Amino acid sequence: MQIKSDKELGRQIRSDFFLEDGYTSLNHGSYGTYPKVVRPVLHDLQLKAELNPDRWLRRDMFLELKKNKEALSGLLHCDQDELVFVTNAMTGINTVLRSIPLSAGDKIICFSTAYNSVTGTLEFVKNSDKIELILIDLVYPLSDDEVLSKVEEAIERHGKIKACVFDAISSVPAVRFPFEQMISLLRQHDILSVVDGAHAIGQIPLNLHELDPDFFITNCHKWLFAPRGAALLYVPFRNQRLIHPAVINSCYADHSDPSDKSSTFQKEFEWPGTSDFSNFMCITTALGFRKSLGGEDVIMNYCHDLAVKGGQVAADILGTSVMENDAKSLTVAMVNVEIPLKNPTLTEDGVIQAFIDKLIYEHQCMAPVYPHNGKWYTRLSAQVYNDVEDFKVVANALKEVCQELETK
Secondary structure, X not given: OOOOOOOOOOHXXXXXXXXXXXXXXXXXXXXXXXXXXXXXXXXXXXXXXXXXXXXXXXXXXXHHHHHHHHHHHHHHOOOHHHEEEEOOHHHHHHHHHOOOOOOOOOEEEEEOOOOHHHHHHHHHHHHHHOOEEEEEOOOOOOOHHHHHHHHHHHHHXXXXXXXXXXXXXXXXXXOEOOHHHHHHHHHHOOOEEEEEOOOOEOOEOOOHHHHOOOEXXXXXXXXXXXXXXXXXXXXXXXXHHHXXXXXXXXXXXXXXXXXXXXXXXXXXXXXXXXXXXXHHHHHHHHHHHHHHOOOHHHHHXXXXXXXXXXXXXXXXXXXXXXXXXXXXXXXXXXXXXEOOOOOEOOOHHHHHHHHHHHHHHHOOEEOXXXXXXXXEEEEXXXXXXXXXXXXXXXXXXXXXXXXXXXXO
Protein backbone atom coordinates (compact mmCIF):
# COMPACT_ATOMS: atom_id res chain seq x y z
CA MET A 1 0.00 0.00 0.00
CA GLN A 2 1.25 3.49 -0.91
CA ILE A 3 1.21 6.08 1.87
CA LYS A 4 1.56 9.81 1.29
CA SER A 5 4.99 11.05 2.35
CA ASP A 6 6.72 14.42 2.19
CA LYS A 7 10.12 12.75 1.95
CA GLU A 8 11.86 12.40 -1.40
CA LEU A 9 13.95 9.25 -1.59
CA GLY A 10 17.62 9.34 -2.50
CA ARG A 11 20.62 11.09 -0.98
CA GLN A 12 18.23 13.69 0.49
CA ILE A 13 17.34 11.16 3.22
CA ARG A 14 20.89 9.89 3.70
CA SER A 15 20.99 11.97 6.89
CA ASP A 16 18.30 9.64 8.28
CA PHE A 17 21.03 6.97 8.47
CA PHE A 18 24.39 6.78 10.22
CA LEU A 19 26.49 6.26 7.06
CA GLU A 20 29.66 8.33 7.35
CA ASP A 21 30.22 11.34 5.11
CA GLY A 22 32.13 10.57 1.94
CA TYR A 23 31.34 6.84 1.98
CA THR A 24 29.31 5.52 -0.96
CA SER A 25 27.75 2.14 -0.29
CA LEU A 26 26.07 0.04 -2.94
CA ASN A 27 26.30 -2.98 -0.67
CA HIS A 28 23.20 -2.83 1.50
CA GLY A 29 22.58 -6.47 0.56
CA SER A 30 25.48 -7.77 2.64
CA TYR A 31 24.79 -6.38 6.11
CA GLY A 32 21.99 -3.85 5.88
CA THR A 33 21.88 -0.78 8.10
CA TYR A 34 19.16 0.81 10.18
CA PRO A 35 17.85 4.40 10.33
CA LYS A 36 18.63 6.76 13.16
CA VAL A 37 15.11 6.53 14.61
CA VAL A 38 15.81 2.92 15.58
CA ARG A 39 18.86 3.67 17.77
CA PRO A 40 17.07 5.28 20.78
CA VAL A 41 14.49 2.48 20.78
CA LEU A 42 17.24 -0.14 20.72
CA HIS A 43 19.10 1.54 23.58
CA ASP A 44 15.93 1.98 25.63
CA LEU A 45 15.14 -1.72 25.29
CA GLN A 46 18.66 -2.64 26.38
CA LEU A 47 18.40 -0.28 29.34
CA LYS A 48 15.17 -1.94 30.49
CA ALA A 49 17.04 -5.22 30.72
CA GLU A 50 19.54 -3.60 33.08
CA LEU A 51 17.09 -1.63 35.23
CA ASN A 52 15.19 -4.74 36.26
CA PRO A 53 16.61 -7.88 34.60
CA ASP A 54 14.11 -10.25 36.20
CA ARG A 55 11.01 -8.29 35.32
CA TRP A 56 12.19 -7.67 31.78
CA LEU A 57 13.62 -11.08 30.88
CA ARG A 58 10.97 -13.11 32.70
CA ARG A 59 7.84 -11.13 31.85
CA ASP A 60 7.74 -7.75 30.07
CA MET A 61 10.06 -8.65 27.20
CA PHE A 62 7.69 -11.31 25.90
CA LEU A 63 4.88 -8.80 25.51
CA GLU A 64 7.12 -6.65 23.32
CA LEU A 65 8.25 -9.63 21.27
CA LYS A 66 4.61 -10.55 20.69
CA LYS A 67 3.82 -7.02 19.41
CA ASN A 68 6.67 -7.18 16.92
CA LYS A 69 5.77 -10.65 15.76
CA GLU A 70 2.16 -9.57 15.30
CA ALA A 71 3.28 -6.67 13.08
CA LEU A 72 5.39 -9.03 10.98
CA SER A 73 2.57 -11.53 10.61
CA GLY A 74 0.48 -8.77 9.07
CA LEU A 75 3.24 -7.85 6.64
CA LEU A 76 3.83 -11.49 5.67
CA HIS A 77 0.17 -12.56 5.68
CA CYS A 78 0.49 -15.47 8.08
CA ASP A 79 -0.39 -16.43 11.65
CA GLN A 80 2.00 -15.01 14.23
CA ASP A 81 2.26 -18.43 15.86
CA GLU A 82 3.81 -19.72 12.62
CA LEU A 83 6.72 -17.33 13.12
CA VAL A 84 9.70 -17.54 15.46
CA PHE A 85 12.65 -15.18 15.81
CA VAL A 86 16.17 -16.39 15.05
CA THR A 87 19.37 -14.34 14.87
CA ASN A 88 20.00 -14.69 11.14
CA ALA A 89 19.03 -16.68 8.07
CA MET A 90 21.82 -19.20 8.59
CA THR A 91 20.46 -20.04 12.04
CA GLY A 92 17.08 -20.66 10.43
CA ILE A 93 18.55 -22.78 7.63
CA ASN A 94 20.54 -24.87 10.10
CA THR A 95 17.47 -25.26 12.29
CA VAL A 96 15.38 -26.67 9.45
CA LEU A 97 17.99 -28.84 7.74
CA ARG A 98 19.16 -30.37 11.01
CA SER A 99 15.60 -30.99 12.20
CA ILE A 100 13.96 -32.56 9.16
CA PRO A 101 13.88 -36.35 9.73
CA LEU A 102 16.37 -37.83 7.26
CA SER A 103 17.42 -41.40 6.55
CA ALA A 104 20.45 -42.74 4.72
CA GLY A 105 19.86 -42.45 0.99
CA ASP A 106 17.35 -39.60 1.17
CA LYS A 107 17.82 -37.01 -1.58
CA ILE A 108 17.86 -33.21 -1.36
CA ILE A 109 17.93 -30.93 -4.39
CA CYS A 110 20.16 -27.85 -4.14
CA PHE A 111 21.68 -25.30 -6.50
CA SER A 112 25.13 -24.06 -7.50
CA THR A 113 24.00 -20.51 -6.67
CA ALA A 114 23.22 -21.26 -3.02
CA TYR A 115 24.85 -19.04 -0.40
CA ASN A 116 28.18 -20.60 0.52
CA SER A 117 27.21 -21.24 4.14
CA VAL A 118 24.03 -22.97 2.99
CA THR A 119 26.20 -25.20 0.82
CA GLY A 120 28.38 -25.92 3.85
CA THR A 121 25.32 -26.81 5.94
CA LEU A 122 24.09 -29.17 3.23
CA GLU A 123 27.50 -30.85 3.09
CA PHE A 124 27.38 -31.31 6.87
CA VAL A 125 23.93 -32.88 6.68
CA LYS A 126 25.06 -35.12 3.82
CA ASN A 127 28.01 -36.42 5.82
CA SER A 128 26.06 -36.74 9.08
CA ASP A 129 22.94 -38.43 7.72
CA LYS A 130 24.44 -40.17 4.66
CA ILE A 131 22.02 -38.48 2.31
CA GLU A 132 22.50 -37.65 -1.38
CA LEU A 133 22.70 -34.09 -2.64
CA ILE A 134 21.38 -33.49 -6.15
CA LEU A 135 23.19 -30.37 -7.35
CA ILE A 136 21.61 -28.36 -10.17
CA ASP A 137 24.02 -26.03 -11.93
CA LEU A 138 22.58 -22.62 -12.78
CA VAL A 139 24.46 -20.45 -15.27
CA TYR A 140 22.83 -17.05 -15.62
CA PRO A 141 21.16 -15.30 -17.31
CA LEU A 142 18.36 -17.89 -17.33
CA SER A 143 14.62 -17.56 -17.78
CA ASP A 144 12.31 -18.72 -15.01
CA ASP A 145 11.08 -21.51 -17.26
CA GLU A 146 14.63 -22.74 -17.84
CA VAL A 147 15.23 -22.95 -14.11
CA LEU A 148 11.98 -24.82 -13.49
CA SER A 149 12.69 -27.21 -16.37
CA LYS A 150 16.03 -28.13 -14.81
CA VAL A 151 14.25 -29.01 -11.58
CA GLU A 152 11.57 -31.05 -13.34
CA GLU A 153 14.28 -32.99 -15.17
CA ALA A 154 16.11 -33.68 -11.90
CA ILE A 155 12.91 -34.95 -10.26
CA GLU A 156 12.20 -37.27 -13.19
CA ARG A 157 15.77 -38.54 -13.26
CA HIS A 158 16.28 -39.14 -9.54
CA GLY A 159 12.85 -40.33 -8.41
CA LYS A 160 11.81 -39.85 -4.80
CA ILE A 161 13.15 -36.56 -3.40
CA LYS A 162 12.88 -35.58 0.26
CA ALA A 163 13.43 -31.81 0.08
CA CYS A 164 14.63 -28.94 -2.08
CA VAL A 165 16.60 -25.94 -0.78
CA PHE A 166 16.42 -22.78 -2.89
CA ASP A 167 16.57 -18.99 -2.73
CA ALA A 168 13.90 -16.37 -3.05
CA ILE A 169 16.59 -13.95 -4.19
CA SER A 170 20.08 -15.38 -4.56
CA SER A 171 23.13 -13.68 -3.08
CA VAL A 172 25.50 -14.05 -6.05
CA PRO A 173 24.41 -13.74 -8.70
CA ALA A 174 21.83 -11.47 -7.08
CA VAL A 175 18.86 -12.73 -9.07
CA ARG A 176 15.21 -13.29 -8.28
CA PHE A 177 14.56 -17.03 -8.26
CA PRO A 178 11.12 -18.28 -9.42
CA PHE A 179 10.41 -19.43 -5.88
CA GLU A 180 6.63 -19.08 -6.13
CA GLN A 181 6.43 -21.55 -9.04
CA MET A 182 9.05 -23.74 -7.40
CA ILE A 183 7.00 -24.13 -4.22
CA SER A 184 4.01 -25.19 -6.30
CA LEU A 185 6.06 -27.61 -8.40
CA LEU A 186 7.55 -29.29 -5.34
CA ARG A 187 4.16 -29.62 -3.68
CA GLN A 188 2.93 -31.57 -6.71
CA HIS A 189 5.74 -34.08 -6.13
CA ASP A 190 5.42 -34.22 -2.33
CA ILE A 191 8.84 -32.61 -1.86
CA LEU A 192 9.50 -30.34 1.12
CA SER A 193 10.27 -26.73 0.12
CA VAL A 194 12.98 -24.96 2.14
CA VAL A 195 13.17 -21.33 1.01
CA ASP A 196 16.23 -19.25 1.84
CA GLY A 197 14.61 -15.84 1.77
CA ALA A 198 17.51 -14.00 3.38
CA HIS A 199 17.08 -11.07 0.96
CA ALA A 200 13.31 -11.28 0.63
CA ILE A 201 11.45 -9.34 3.31
CA GLY A 202 11.60 -5.63 2.56
CA GLN A 203 12.74 -6.21 -1.03
CA ILE A 204 9.71 -8.04 -2.46
CA PRO A 205 6.09 -8.48 -1.29
CA LEU A 206 5.40 -11.75 0.50
CA ASN A 207 2.17 -13.60 1.22
CA LEU A 208 3.23 -16.76 3.02
CA HIS A 209 -0.23 -18.28 3.31
CA GLU A 210 -0.76 -17.85 -0.39
CA LEU A 211 2.72 -19.19 -1.24
CA ASP A 212 2.42 -22.00 1.32
CA PRO A 213 6.08 -23.07 1.56
CA ASP A 214 7.03 -25.80 4.00
CA PHE A 215 9.73 -23.57 5.51
CA PHE A 216 10.70 -19.94 4.84
CA ILE A 217 13.60 -18.05 6.39
CA THR A 218 14.25 -14.31 6.01
CA ASN A 219 16.47 -11.60 7.54
CA CYS A 220 14.86 -8.49 8.99
CA HIS A 221 18.24 -6.74 9.33
CA LYS A 222 18.97 -6.65 5.59
CA TRP A 223 16.18 -4.91 3.69
CA LEU A 224 13.69 -4.19 6.47
CA PHE A 225 15.95 -1.83 8.53
CA ALA A 226 16.03 -3.80 11.80
CA PRO A 227 19.30 -3.98 13.78
CA ARG A 228 21.60 -6.87 12.87
CA GLY A 229 20.79 -10.18 14.42
CA ALA A 230 17.06 -10.24 13.60
CA ALA A 231 15.55 -12.89 11.35
CA LEU A 232 12.40 -14.95 11.03
CA LEU A 233 11.68 -18.62 10.56
CA TYR A 234 8.22 -19.40 9.20
CA VAL A 235 6.91 -22.91 9.80
CA PRO A 236 3.25 -23.62 8.98
CA PHE A 237 1.36 -25.44 11.72
CA ARG A 238 1.41 -28.72 9.78
CA ASN A 239 5.22 -28.91 9.98
CA GLN A 240 5.92 -27.56 13.44
CA ARG A 241 6.16 -31.02 14.98
CA LEU A 242 9.23 -31.66 12.80
CA ILE A 243 11.27 -28.64 13.82
CA HIS A 244 13.43 -27.95 16.87
CA PRO A 245 15.74 -24.97 17.40
CA ALA A 246 19.49 -25.12 16.81
CA VAL A 247 19.88 -24.48 20.55
CA ILE A 248 17.74 -26.96 22.51
CA ASN A 249 16.16 -25.71 25.72
CA SER A 250 14.19 -27.28 28.58
CA CYS A 251 10.93 -27.17 26.63
CA TYR A 252 12.09 -29.77 24.11
CA ALA A 253 9.58 -32.52 23.37
CA ASP A 254 9.47 -35.20 20.72
CA HIS A 255 6.52 -34.85 18.36
CA SER A 256 7.58 -37.38 15.72
CA ASP A 257 4.34 -39.33 16.17
CA PRO A 258 1.90 -37.82 13.60
CA SER A 259 -1.01 -38.54 15.93
CA ASP A 260 0.55 -36.24 18.57
CA LYS A 261 -1.34 -32.96 18.20
CA SER A 262 0.39 -31.14 21.07
CA SER A 263 2.91 -28.42 20.27
CA THR A 264 5.96 -26.98 22.02
CA PHE A 265 7.15 -25.10 18.92
CA GLN A 266 6.86 -21.57 20.28
CA LYS A 267 8.20 -22.48 23.73
CA GLU A 268 11.21 -24.28 22.25
CA PHE A 269 12.22 -21.16 20.28
CA GLU A 270 11.18 -18.64 22.90
CA TRP A 271 14.27 -18.97 25.08
CA PRO A 272 17.60 -19.95 23.43
CA GLY A 273 19.39 -18.95 26.63
CA THR A 274 20.25 -15.58 28.12
CA SER A 275 20.82 -13.09 25.34
CA ASP A 276 20.02 -9.59 24.12
CA PHE A 277 16.64 -9.85 22.41
CA SER A 278 16.38 -6.11 21.71
CA ASN A 279 16.97 -6.40 17.94
CA PHE A 280 13.73 -8.31 17.51
CA MET A 281 11.77 -5.63 19.37
CA CYS A 282 12.90 -2.79 17.07
CA ILE A 283 11.01 -4.12 14.07
CA THR A 284 7.82 -2.13 14.68
CA THR A 285 9.95 1.04 14.75
CA ALA A 286 11.64 0.03 11.50
CA LEU A 287 8.24 -0.57 9.94
CA GLY A 288 7.08 2.83 11.16
CA PHE A 289 10.05 4.45 9.47
CA ARG A 290 9.22 2.64 6.24
CA LYS A 291 5.68 3.98 6.43
CA SER A 292 7.06 7.50 6.84
CA LEU A 293 8.84 7.05 3.49
CA GLY A 294 5.58 6.11 1.79
CA GLY A 295 5.27 2.42 2.67
CA GLU A 296 6.40 -0.87 1.21
CA ASP A 297 5.30 -0.29 -2.39
CA VAL A 298 7.02 3.10 -2.62
CA ILE A 299 10.27 1.73 -1.19
CA MET A 300 10.30 -1.41 -3.32
CA ASN A 301 9.46 0.46 -6.51
CA TYR A 302 12.13 3.09 -5.86
CA CYS A 303 14.85 0.54 -5.15
CA HIS A 304 13.93 -1.60 -8.16
CA ASP A 305 13.78 1.34 -10.55
CA LEU A 306 17.10 2.65 -9.24
CA ALA A 307 18.75 -0.76 -9.57
CA VAL A 308 17.63 -1.00 -13.20
CA LYS A 309 18.64 2.54 -14.12
CA GLY A 310 21.80 2.61 -12.04
CA GLY A 311 22.87 -0.80 -13.29
CA GLN A 312 22.71 0.41 -16.88
CA VAL A 313 24.61 3.58 -16.02
CA ALA A 314 27.32 1.47 -14.37
CA ALA A 315 27.47 -0.89 -17.35
CA ASP A 316 27.91 2.06 -19.70
CA ILE A 317 30.82 3.39 -17.63
CA LEU A 318 32.42 -0.06 -17.45
CA GLY A 319 31.80 -0.81 -21.10
CA THR A 320 29.99 -4.04 -20.25
CA SER A 321 26.41 -5.23 -19.75
CA VAL A 322 23.83 -6.03 -17.10
CA MET A 323 23.01 -9.66 -16.29
CA GLU A 324 19.34 -9.97 -17.20
CA ASN A 325 17.00 -12.29 -19.11
CA ASP A 326 14.50 -11.42 -21.83
CA ALA A 327 11.62 -11.17 -19.37
CA LYS A 328 13.62 -8.77 -17.14
CA SER A 329 12.75 -10.96 -14.15
CA LEU A 330 16.18 -11.26 -12.51
CA THR A 331 16.75 -7.76 -11.09
CA VAL A 332 14.92 -6.59 -7.98
CA ALA A 333 16.86 -4.12 -5.80
CA MET A 334 20.23 -5.71 -6.57
CA VAL A 335 21.64 -5.62 -10.07
CA ASN A 336 24.53 -7.64 -11.51
CA VAL A 337 26.90 -5.82 -13.85
CA GLU A 338 29.86 -7.40 -15.63
CA ILE A 339 33.20 -5.74 -14.85
CA PRO A 340 36.04 -5.48 -17.42
CA LEU A 341 38.43 -7.89 -15.74
CA LYS A 342 39.73 -10.56 -18.13
CA ASN A 343 43.19 -11.65 -16.99
CA PRO A 344 43.73 -10.69 -13.34
CA THR A 345 47.15 -11.05 -11.78
CA LEU A 346 45.70 -12.61 -8.61
CA THR A 347 43.90 -15.79 -7.65
CA GLU A 348 40.10 -15.77 -7.51
CA ASP A 349 40.03 -15.11 -3.77
CA GLY A 350 42.86 -12.64 -4.17
CA VAL A 351 40.77 -10.65 -6.65
CA ILE A 352 37.77 -10.58 -4.29
CA GLN A 353 39.88 -9.45 -1.33
CA ALA A 354 41.75 -6.85 -3.39
CA PHE A 355 38.51 -5.25 -4.52
CA ILE A 356 37.26 -5.10 -0.94
CA ASP A 357 40.46 -3.44 0.32
CA LYS A 358 40.86 -1.03 -2.59
CA LEU A 359 37.23 0.03 -2.73
CA ILE A 360 36.89 0.57 1.02
CA TYR A 361 40.26 2.12 1.83
CA GLU A 362 41.25 3.86 -1.41
CA HIS A 363 37.90 4.80 -2.97
CA GLN A 364 35.62 5.08 0.10
CA CYS A 365 32.90 2.95 -1.47
CA MET A 366 31.80 -0.68 -1.63
CA ALA A 367 30.23 -3.19 -3.99
CA PRO A 368 31.28 -6.87 -3.95
CA VAL A 369 32.65 -8.66 -7.01
CA TYR A 370 32.33 -12.34 -7.87
CA PRO A 371 33.06 -14.75 -10.74
CA HIS A 372 30.29 -16.45 -12.69
CA ASN A 373 30.40 -18.44 -15.91
CA GLY A 374 33.92 -17.34 -16.80
CA LYS A 375 33.24 -13.64 -16.21
CA TRP A 376 33.59 -11.22 -13.33
CA TYR A 377 30.57 -9.31 -12.03
CA THR A 378 29.74 -6.78 -9.37
CA ARG A 379 26.55 -6.79 -7.30
CA LEU A 380 25.13 -3.29 -6.86
CA SER A 381 22.45 -2.80 -4.18
CA ALA A 382 19.98 0.05 -4.51
CA GLN A 383 18.54 1.45 -1.28
CA VAL A 384 16.38 4.44 -0.38
CA TYR A 385 19.45 6.53 0.52
CA ASN A 386 21.10 5.91 -2.89
CA ASP A 387 20.70 7.64 -6.24
CA VAL A 388 22.21 7.30 -9.73
CA GLU A 389 25.24 9.42 -8.77
CA ASP A 390 26.24 6.67 -6.33
CA PHE A 391 26.28 4.17 -9.18
CA LYS A 392 28.56 6.47 -11.15
CA VAL A 393 30.97 6.82 -8.23
CA VAL A 394 31.18 3.08 -7.62
CA ALA A 395 31.39 2.18 -11.32
CA ASN A 396 34.35 4.53 -11.84
CA ALA A 397 36.08 3.07 -8.79
CA LEU A 398 35.48 -0.47 -10.05
CA LYS A 399 36.88 0.48 -13.45
CA GLU A 400 40.04 1.86 -11.90
CA VAL A 401 40.60 -1.24 -9.74
CA CYS A 402 40.05 -3.50 -12.77
CA GLN A 403 42.80 -1.64 -14.61
CA GLU A 404 45.14 -2.05 -11.64
CA LEU A 405 44.53 -5.80 -11.37
CA GLU A 406 44.61 -6.61 -15.07
CA THR A 407 47.62 -8.55 -16.36
CA LYS A 408 49.74 -6.20 -18.43
